[in-house]
Amino acid sequence: MKNIDSSFRVRYAETDQMGVVHHANYPVYLESARITWLDNLGISYKKLEQDGVMLPVYDLQLTYVKPAYFDDIITVKVSLREAPGVKIIFDYKLYNQHEELLTKAATTLIFVDAKTRKPIRCPKPIFDIIMK
DSSP: OEEEEEEEEGGGBBBBTBBBOOOGGHHHHHHHHHHHHHHHOOOOOHHHHTTEEEEOEEEEEEOOOOOOOOOOEEEEEEOOSOOSEEEEEEOOOOOOOOOOEEEEEEEEEEEEEEEEOOBBOOOHHHHHHOOO
């Protein structure tokens, strides 16, 4: 499956008094990396929603291996675990600028019809792009 990397610098506001990234920031990091992953494939998350498809997070798993600190450069490696159906599962590995593994994560999102709020299969045009 396609792997995409994205990087960012840890901001001071994202850390606690010890200078360590607070755990509540990691879901935001994952979301940003996931949207970048879609963008790199030519899939606009905004357009997906405008077309009536929502992708709520169903499950989030995080394993903190080492802390990230203020001013670290974090690289998030995103990969798709399997072909999407009703759900789409992403795996993530976060590294610092020294290439040390900091965090392993996974998210499961469900394709949902925006009007009915019912699960749907991955729309064929999106499936075709992802699986190309």
